[in-house]
Amino acid sequence: MTPGDEVVVALDVGGTGMKCALVRPDGRVTHAERHPTGAERGPEAVVATILDVAEGLAGTARAAGSTPVACGIAVPGVIDEARGVAVWSANVGFRDVPLRELAEKRLGLPTALGHDVRVGGLAEARLGAGRDTRHVLFVAIGTGIAAAHVVGGVAATGAHGAAGEIGHILVRPDGPRCGCGRPGCLEAVASASAIGRRYTELAGTPGTAAEVAQRAAAGDELAGRVWRAAVEALADGLATGQALFDVDTMVIGGGLAQAGPGLLDPLRAALRERLTFHREPRLVAAALGDEAGCLGAALLALDTLEEESR
Numbered sequence: 001m002t003p004g005d006e007v008v009v010a011l012d013v014g015g016t017g018m019k020c021a022l023v024r025p026d027g028r029v030t031h032a033e034r035h036p037t038g039a040e041r042g043p044e045a046v047v048a049t050i051l052d053v054a055e056g057l058a059g060t061a062r063a064a065g066s067t068p069v070a071c072g073i074a075v076p077g078v079i080d081e082a083r084g085v086a087v088w089s090a091n092v093g094f095r096d097v098p099l100r101e102l103a104e105k106r107l108g109l110p111t112a113l114g115h116d117v118r119v120g121g122l123a124e125a126r127l128g129a130g131r132d133t134r135h136v137l138f139v140a141i142g143t144g145i146a147a148a149h150v151v152g153g154v155a156a157t158g159a160h161g162a163a164g165e166i167g168h169i170l171v172r173p174d175g176p177r178c179g180c181g182r183p184g185c186l187e188a189v190a191s192a193s194a195i196g197r198r199y200t201e202l203a204g205t206p207g208t209a210a211e212v213a214q215r216a217a218a219g220d221e222l223a224g225r226v227w228r229a230a231v232e233a234l235a236d237g238l239a240t241g242q243a244l245f246d247v248d249t250m251v252i253g254g255g256l257a258q259a260g261p262g263l264l265d266p267l268r269a270a271l272r273e274r275l276t277f278h279r280e281p282r283l284v285a286a287a288l289g290d291e292a293g294c295l296g297a298a299l300l301a302l303d304t305l306e307e308e309s310r
Helices: 043-063 099-107 116-126 186-190 192-203 209-217 221-245 255-259 261-274 289-309
Strands: 006-013 017-023 029-036 067-075 078-080 085-089 094-097 111-115 135-141 145-151 249-253 282-285
Touching: 006 043, 006 116, 006 289, 017 043, 017 289, 029 043, 029 289, 043 067, 043 094, 043 099, 067 099, 067 116, 067 289, 078 111, 085 099, 094 099, 099 111, 111 116, 111 289, 116 135, 116 145, 116 249, 116 289, 135 221, 135 255, 145 186, 145 221, 186 192, 186 221, 192 209, 192 221, 192 255, 209 221, 209 255, 209 261, 221 249, 221 261, 249 255, 249 261, 255 261, 261 282
Parallel strands: 006 067, 067 111, 135 249, 249 282
Antiparallel strands: 006 017, 017 029, 078 085, 085 094, 135 145
16 A cells, blocks of 8 residues: 555455455555455444455555545345334344444444345446446346446436345246245345255255256256256346347346356346347456455445535
8 A cells, every 4th residue: 555545444244254455545455355254244244344344445545654544344134224224134134233333433434234135236346347338237146146236427316225036037927936025036046045056956866056067068968958958048037138128238247257258148038038129238257256245345335425524
């Protein structure tokens, strides 16, 4: 870090780990850390860890001669960004946690609280694979599936903080039951966990989504069948997304995107088949990797600072 730099304390909290960074206003990461979330300890312990890590990052910045000016925190679940409250999160056990207020009291810094996928989409739209277009749909495909609709660099939150739950579009009415309780959701058919689960059921031996992708590419018939079924379901979900949002660019992120052309090429073709009068969006892989959450959390915090200064 260069002495005198202004930086944002940024945390991307997941069910297993936290990606944490000090980020300059231009998006450059000057310091990065990773910490276990320890969700099994309960929500109060997770909140304590978040606050401890954030305070430690602010101290690291000051020790290097930089000035922390804000804090951005991204968490999974349903987030009320206006109130700064983590309404609900199965991954970390949050229920109505006023995380923004708690962080501001501990750090003495303006703080923004955001949804992990929405801030990832914000970063990809402004700094990553969608930066040259105004209308972007970022779709994260991992253990679950969620999306962020970003227009002009602003991610829609919805009336109740639950915008972007594309993983719960019904694509297969007779499909497997989703974690939300309803059968046939996109997430229950085409997420990385669903792909691995389906292959394991049919093959009788364990297999992850990454292994299914590799085996499908190598010509394994069963893996190919499971992979194609997931791609077809994803195309149905994305076609619905395009009908709703009419975006220029769809950015595919999350663990499944690591399959690269093995996912994007057939997905692009299947999506094209489903479109009639809708314009075909540019379909691209995410560019920022697992830094997107921290970068997006920092951008959200900077936006909050700018709004407060008006």
